[in-house]
Amino acid sequence: RARARPRSGPASPALLLPRWPRGAALAAMAFTFAAFCYMLALLLTAALIFFAIWHIIAFDELKTDYKNPIDQCNTLNPTVEKVKKIKRVKIALKLVLPEYLIHAFFCVMFLCAAEWLTLGLNMPLLAYHIWRYMSRPVMSGPGLYDPTTIMNADILAYCQKEGWCKLAFYLLSFFYYLYGMIYVLVSS
């Protein structure tokens, strides 16, 4: 009975709802873990949103401001070696790889929680991240951005666009996780 209520409730989001496991016992078990997953994802997504915002700001600065791309790339890449002037840059020193790792992490969590729909929604981004990292320029350390090509207008524009798209995606998924979490909590 309790389960029926949310289903009959909002019509359109119902499509987005995770498919519910059959047995009540299973549901009870999944409740804690799935809810935990959503909570975690919620928090991490908040962090990712900040990352995305910073990403956008950094590239915008690069485009408009007169900052040396060597510094910039060092800050965007997780190679921590030089002293950075700007605090914002310092905070997000290890940005690219952590972002990818965080995202991959809660994808795995959703996989474990058998939240197939959520996982499915995240798969494209995961695949994109993998592709992006595979096709990065030749680099000895970890990192994504090459200081010699980053000032190329196409690449700069691409990175900015990427930042905006990711921001939008993370924002949407933030609310989706919120909804998912509440739903899981309520439905159990």
Add this chain to the structure above:
Amino acid sequence: MDAKIKAYLMQAAYPVETNYSPVQNQIQFPFGYGLHLENYSASSGHYPQVPHEAVPSQLNNQYVADYHSACYSIPVQSVMTPSVGPSMLNTQQSQQLYSGAPHPVESAGGPTQGAISSASHLHTSVPQSYSALSSHYSSLTSSSVASQGFPLSSGHYAMPTVSSAVYPNLSYPSMSIGSPYGQVFTSQSLPAVGQFEETNAFPGQSSTVPRTLPHQVPLGYNSTSWSTSDFQSAQDNFSRNHTGSQAKASSQINTGIVLCMQYGGYVNNQASSAPAPLSSSSDDEEEDEEDEEAETNSATSSPAPTPQTSRAPKPFGYGYPTLQPGYQNTTPSTSAMQPSNPGHHSGFQQYPQQYPGVNQLSSTLGGLSLQHSQQPESLRPVNLTQDRNILPVSPVLAPVPNLNSDLRKLNCSPDSFRCTLTNIPQTQALLNKAKLPLGLLLHPFRDLTQLPVITSSTIVRCRSCRTYINPFVAFIDQRRWKCNLCYRVNDVPEEFMYNPLTRSYGEPHKRPEVQNSTVEFIASSDYMLRPPQPAVYLFVLDVSYNAVEAGYLTIVCQSLLENLDKLPGDSRTRIGFITFDSTVQFYNLQEGLSQPQMLIVSDIDDVFLPTPDSLLVNLHESKELIKDLLNALPNMFTNTRETHSALGPALQAAFKLMSPTGGRISVFQSQLPSLGAGLLHSREDPNQRSSTKVVQHLGPATDFYKKLALDCSGQQTAVDLFLLSSQYSDLASLACMSKYSAGCIYYYPSFHHSHNPAQSEKLQKDLKRYLTRKIGFEAVMRIRCTKGLSIHTFHGNLFVRSTDLLSLANVNPDAGFAVQMSIEESLTDTSLVCFQTALLYTSSKGERRIRVHTLCLPVVTSLADVYAGADVQAAVCLLANMAVDRSVSSSLSDARDALVNAVVDSLSAYISTASNLQQSTLIAPNSLKLFPLYILALLKQKAFRTGTSTRLDDRIYAMCQIKSQPLVHLMKMIHPNLYRIDRLTNEGTIHVNDRVVPQPPLQKLSAEKLTREGAFLMDCGSIFYIWIGKSCDNSFIKDVLGYPNYASVPQKLTQLPELDTVSSERARSFISWLRDSRPLSPVLQVIKDESPAKTDFFQHLVEDRTEAAFSYYEFLLHIQQQICK
């Protein structure tokens, strides 16, 4: 007029490289400007007298007085011609008022255009007016003309003042002209729509001025000058009325020039939303056309079309609230003068004939309009498939931007600064439609024979965008100038008011900065982050077995010994040496040692400097030790068995050594680095060399060298690479060390000192040039462009530090750069765009200098104009740069496709615009007729060719050259010049330094042009091939090559003997003339028809079919097919 223009030219071309030592007020002036002194010198302090000073020589007292009065106050003038003069002033002024006033209201409308154009003419006419003898008058005239925006009239008015006697009479006509005209304007001030028409009317009327004097033809000049003086006074007053500051300026300052500036400024002020600082070329075009019409009219003695005259008698002062009461009072008198107008027409006919300059000017201007006049040559459609001989007989020249002649004269030389489109499309959409790349090709540090060097404590720059003042700025008045890139109005600093060239005050527009588009400033300490560095040279030499075997050390040491004294530098110059095999060897050259000390560091994993202080030593103090070392070095390693090469550690050590000062590291490497950091593995599969599919490994294998280069760049150190290797050395990875540190790359494949004399000769010559050429240290280059344009991508050996700033640790005169541009905002409110590169560097003498180039180009709105202005060579070079990037980032086949598509797209876009053309034929505009040929040549270039066996390093080297060579050299690389030299004649010879240089016509790069009876010279930029046919004329072989017959010519011949025959002399003078035109002296290679080296020659015959590539005709058919698809 002609003569005067020439005179002006002479003045403009004042002596060069004038690094004047402070003579007066820290400023100096070159010789040529001394001419002005007589006129100007007095003016510096005492303005009102300036006219007097200038006048007496030509005019009588009365005139002087009048003139003077005219200039300065109305009352005075009215004394002279009591009733009329003021009225004239009035009307003139009203006209000016008019042209100014409406702008705020309808800024984008016709009036603004008129006004802008007037401003433009002001500028255009000013230089012209210099030609006139006592520049004041002429400038006055020009200013007045400018105010009306009529080039034609400007032509007329710019006539110098000569005689004085008839003067008073003449004043009337001029005034009468003024008055009706002013009325015309005033009457139209309210509708303010078809101002062009009205302005059109003006020439007719203005032409009346000289017509008054049929009997006093020579005096006609006088009258005009007079009238202009009136104009000027009018402007004077006007400016007083309107802008207090301006008025002040004008009243204080040498009026002539001030006024023209004022006017321009005024226009600009008013037309704030239409901020074309100089001239709006589109407007110009229209006007020019009108001028042309007027010109023809006058020529055919049908002056002053009726509608114009009918317009004149409108009520005076009508609709002019801003008129001052005094002026209004005088208007009636002008009306009285009006009847005199028609009378003036009679003499009009003589006018143009008398002043051919006028005709010339307006015809050149008239030539600007593309759409309405006859089709320009560059747009003439060429049927590519039918026209077999599209290659011109003489080398292709850069197209001249479609500007008026004065801007053209001022514009930057195409050798230093070229744009792919000399007509900039107005919007990105238009650019996309044209399918042509937009970009710049720069050769900023080129060796110049003429370069004005300016020492000045303040370098005048725009306060917001930091643009350097340049010939294309607009002077609003004497105290302010308007930036031509961001349109900000800036103050002219006090110091700039003084003109060092004329030693006069108040002529900022005549300063060399504003007269030359290429100037060099000596920068103050504001432009230094640290004290200027000394010249520091570090040589890193490979001494492994391979290197010793190749024997390059002898050549390098020998060249260094020879050129040690010629190394650019001052007393602080420092030099050091590092050698490496599997260890790194340092040389202690500290002064006082009896002989050089070798210090060996074998810990290549963590390389350190054994003695940090004495490894880089002062060249002059330790010269003996250095010479000892250079003499000993070639023999020190003769018995080495070490085959490994620890290039990476050696470079790290070099970086450590150089980082405190910065400077230049020259690396000589002979094999694949095999030890320590940065070691590389062979990646080339010889079986893949002629693959048509995928060419791999075009990118670096490791980022070690790139990182090193970036570190070096950060420490102002450039790494130059000399790769002398016989096998694969992974240039793709190694080149990174030079690419990102702004170094240069030399590659000598299969180098061997005895087996390959051509290469060793080339190394010798290259080294000589390399060691002695100019060098700039710790340089940055910024490229600025008019608002709306933005920089997309940079090409060249450089590091991009921010969107428009390049960091160049070293800059050398042989480095070229390319810049891709995009149009971010449409350029609707401007008709001219400017590009400025500023290269800030430390000279080898420890001076901080800024070299500034400014290029000015018109903006066009129609696709046809874009095509008309296409610079095919620049476009091809830019495309080649883009293709290199593409082949590294994507793949070679992608890049090749992109090149072909570039031709297909642009030609199909052109064909679709020219609707009247048959779709079935392949048509190109004349400006682009060589486009397919060049692209085909590019596809057959080593960098991009497929199917032909090409070693990976050769390919990469070709790519590096494409990226870093300036356009002139690159074009020869892409499309060599072929000449037939066995029958050099004296036809069309040119004389250079007392030498007669024959000019044989260019031949198509096709075997069909080669005959067995002939001898051909192919100029590939860095190498000359002389191909000798089997049955070549014996007399040629005897007279030029010095051998009795064909059979006795040796296989390897690299020099032409100096024979005392006419044909030998001709051939040699031709070849040395070709050599002199480039910095790197090319190697000559004589190729007999049956020698194996002939493939080197034949691979450059790009129009021919090869196993793997199209012939030119096939390529055309292919393009046609693609277009029809």
